[in-house]
Amino acid sequence: MTTNREWVLAERxxxxxxxxxxxxxxxxxxxxxxxxxxxxxxxxxxxxxxxGRMRDAESYAEPWDVGDVLRxxxxxxxxxxxxxxxxxxxxxxxxxxxxxxxALDADEVTPVDPAVADPKAYLGVLGMPGRTAYFGLLxxxxxxxxxxxxxxxxxxxxxxxxxxxxxxxxxxxxGFAGSDEKTSWLTDDLGFDAAINYKTTDDYRGAxxxxxxxxxxxxxxxxxxxxxxxxxxxxxxxxxVAVCGQIAHxxxxxxxxxxxxxxxxxxxxxxxxxxxxxxxxxxxxxxxxRLGKWVASGELEHRxxxxxxxENAPDAFLGLFAGDNxxxxxxxxxxxxx
Amino acid sequence: MTTNREWVLAERxxxxxxxxxxxxxxxxxxxxxxxxxxxxxxxxxxxxxxxGRMRDAESYAEPWDVGDVLRxxxxxxxxxxxxxxxxxxxxxxxxxxxxxxxALDADEVTPVDPAVADPKAYLGVLGMPGRTAYFGLLxxxxxxxxxxxxxxxxxxxxxxxxxxxxxxxxxxxxGFAGSDEKTSWLTDDLGFDAAINYKTTDDYRGAxxxxxxxxxxxxxxxxxxxxxxxxxxxxxxxxxVAVCGQIAHxxxxxxxxxxxxxxxxxxxxxxxxxxxxxxxxxxxxxxxxRLGKWVASGELEHRxxxxxxxENAPDAFLGLFAGDNxxxxxxxxxxxxx
Numbered sequence: 001m002t003t004n005r006e007w008v009l010a011e012r013x014x015x016x017x018x019x020x021x022x023x024x025x026x027x028x029x030x031x032x033x034x035x036x037x038x039x040x041x042x043x044x045x046x047x048x049x050x051x052g053r054m055r056d057a058e059s060y061a062e063p064w065d066v067g068d069v070l071r072x073x074x075x076x077x078x079x080x081x082x083x084x085x086x087x088x089x090x091x092x093x094x095x096x097x098x099x100x101x102x103a104l105d106a107d108e109v110t111p112v113d114p115a116v117a118d119p120k121a122y123l124g125v126l127g128m129p130g131r132t133a134y135f136g137l138l139x140x141x142x143x144x145x146x147x148x149x150x151x152x153x154x155x156x157x158x159x160x161x162x163x164x165x166x167x168x169x170x171x172x173x174x175g176f177a178g179s180d181e182k183t184s185w186l187t188d189d190l191g192f193d194a195a196i197n198y199k200t201t202d203d204y205r206g207a208x209x210x211x212x213x214x215x216x217x218x219x220x221x222x223x224x225x226x227x228x229x230x231x232x233x234x235x236x237x238x239x240x241v242a243v244c245g246q247i248a249h250x251x252x253x254x255x256x257x258x259x260x261x262x263x264x265x266x267x268x269x270x271x272x273x274x275x276x277x278x279x280x281x282x283x284x285x286x287x288x289x290r291l292g293k294w295v296a297s298g299e300l301e302h303r304x305x306x307x308x309x310x311e312n313a314p315d316a317f318l319g320l321f322a323g324d325n326x327x328x329x330x331x332x333x334x335x336x337x338x
Numbered sequence: 339m340t341t342n343r344e345w346v347l348a349e350r351x352x353x354x355x356x357x358x359x360x361x362x363x364x365x366x367x368x369x370x371x372x373x374x375x376x377x378x379x380x381x382x383x384x385x386x387x388x389x390g391r392m393r394d395a396e397s398y399a400e401p402w403d404v405g406d407v408l409r410x411x412x413x414x415x416x417x418x419x420x421x422x423x424x425x426x427x428x429x430x431x432x433x434x435x436x437x438x439x440x441a442l443d444a445d446e447v448t449p450v451d452p453a454v455a456d457p458k459a460y461l462g463v464l465g466m467p468g469r470t471a472y473f474g475l476l477x478x479x480x481x482x483x484x485x486x487x488x489x490x491x492x493x494x495x496x497x498x499x500x501x502x503x504x505x506x507x508x509x510x511x512x513g514f515a516g517s518d519e520k521t522s523w524l525t526d527d528l529g530f531d532a533a534i535n536y537k538t539t540d541d542y543r544g545a546x547x548x549x550x551x552x553x554x555x556x557x558x559x560x561x562x563x564x565x566x567x568x569x570x571x572x573x574x575x576x577x578x579v580a581v582c583g584q585i586a587h588x589x590x591x592x593x594x595x596x597x598x599x600x601x602x603x604x605x606x607x608x609x610x611x612x613x614x615x616x617x618x619x620x621x622x623x624x625x626x627x628r629l630g631k632w633v634a635s636g637e638l639e640h641r642x643x644x645x646x647x648x649e650n651a652p653d654a655f656l657g658l659f660a661g662d663n664x665x666x667x668x669x670x671x672x673x674x675x676x
Contacts, residue, residue, distance in 0.1 A: 059605045224600055246601040255597045262562055263584040263594070265612035267397045272610040274603035 006099035045073035124328025125302035133161035140242035145170030153222030155182035157328035204230035303327030344437035376418035383411035462666025463640035471499035478580035483508030491560030493520035495666035542568035641665030
């Protein structure tokens with residue numbers, strides 16, 4: 001068996017992270033303990049929330065220390081099994097490392113079925129982002145038929161699923177995204193009613209008045225910043241805001257300032273709620289079953305942006321903040337034929 | 339019957355209102371139509387939300403036009419009845435005018451029982467502010483025994499009731515108020531566990547760390563501004579924020595800015611919700627019954643600050659923004675013996 005390579009946190013980023021924050025180290029391929037699987041990574045997920053783990057501050061996800069191996073969702077092939085539950089050759093998904101190989105507890109992975117979708121989709125629409133969209137929209141956003149649902153980061157892994165589920169529920173759906181290629185994907189392929197390219201639009205509020213003329217009933221926010229400021233001026237009575245991400249602010253070193261929103265939510269009696277998918281863990285089976293069915297039938301579109309090679313994982317991560325990805329950003333670490 | 343006097347909106351305030359915004363006019367004492375009561379005002383309520391009605395902007399309460407008679411909650415004595423429901427001499431409460439007399443629809447007033455409390459309490463603890471506290475805390479704040487509940491504007495008409503109901507529900511209660519007299523009232527008479535004088539404290543966050551060492555489970559916000567900024571840094575998992583008022587911002591001419599709060603509510607999955615008491619109108623009977631019982635038994639303390647004379651009603655209103663009131667601010671317009 002070859003050596004393993006793993007990315008570690010070389011230094012904590014100050015503001016925007018760069019490649020100096022990452023160091024690729026040669027390590028040993030682990031031996032699986034009883035109950036564990038040795039998994040060779042096929043695809044690694046990079047996600048905006050990882051920026052928070054690079055900070056020296058307690059939050060929902062434990063902070064990484066300098067020198068720690070970076071972790072994240074992976075899809076991989078079992079190369080050695082010390083568990084009755086899986087055999088060598090099985091494809092699984094779970095939390096692994098930014099590395100070639102990882103030993104994972106068999107109880108903490110789930111099977112990947114290539115008949116349902118390409119394995120990398122298990123890091124996106126069929127993984128944590130898809131479940132975040134599913135529960136965040138349905139349980140926090142509570143869309144009703146006829147509602148106008150606005151999504152920021154709409155062409156991302158979460159937002160693209162949010163919009164499609166909202167359409168299934170009979171809503172008018174408006175997305176903010178950062179390129180014409182993205183907005184075209186939203187309206188032409190995913191069925192969004194309107195999409196706003198926030199990089200070529202100055203007047204977000206004006207754009208919303210056209211795209212969401214009846215106001216906003218549900219806002220699913222992945223971004224924050226000026227997009228969110230505009231949406232808050234258009235909230236309808238009893239509006240619901242699901243705050244899933246605030247990527248515009250993840251690299252801020254100081255607490256960011258902006259228009260105060262509490263004075264804006266009294267008249268519409270809006271409900272603004274922070275969202276973490278782990279709160280719905282007891283219902284992940286329900287989400288996986290429904291999302292899998294929609295994906296397999298082609299009713300739910302998905303896309304992944306692939307960066308090739310473990311050595312480019314930091315670039316893939318940094319690209320999230322530049323909006324390089326359409327759909328889910330993954331890193332291809334190995335291929336079946338290798 | 340004497341002439342009537344009524345305050346009208348003389349001009350819209352720009353920023354902080356002043357006496358030039360108000361004009362006291364002599365008008366006719368109205369004749370009650372069938373179903374109406376002619377009511378002589380005993381007490382008039384001035385409330386922060388009225389500032390919003392002076393603005394030329396649609397909101398939950400219709401804006402007043404320049405020249406309009408100002409309206410508000412009153413307690414008064416029926417001097418002439420064109421309804422079977424009330425007789426001359428009855429005390430009632432309802433929405434009247436900033437005036438000596440008003441004709442009110444008998445269906446839209448409720449009786450005042452001086453055996454339960456002094457009539458002016460029907461504009462505070464037994465009126466709209468008390469019901470706001472009751473539904474806002476219980477239905478939006480959802481306090482559980484052992485929770486830490488923080489209240490801004492804690493010595494006001496709403497906040498003082500919020501804190502006492504939270505204590506009844508087994509919570510630790512911390513209030514922000516603007517004078518030592520107010521904080522003493524909260525801790526010595528109302529049973530608050532701690533109170534912070536925000537006018538003599540620089541470090542609100544530090545004061546909260548001492549007063550609410552286990553963090554904040556429920557925040558009932560009447561004020562906004564730096565107090566609210568500090569509380570948002572201390573929200574616990576699943577915290578609830580009831581946004582009842584934002585008096586610190588009512589005189590702002592531009593949209594106020596401050597620390598962004600959406601990034602702060604993801605980790606605690608906090609729920610932040612705008613609150614208007616009118617949404618609970620179908621349950622006002624329940625609130626009145628319970629609040630009346632607690633007041634009559636002395637379990638629920640209340641206080642009113644009285645400004646004497648209809649001619650001083652604008653001063654009473656302006657005093658709200660300076661924090662002149664302890665408990666409910668009312669104006670005495672007439673007395674029984676007059």
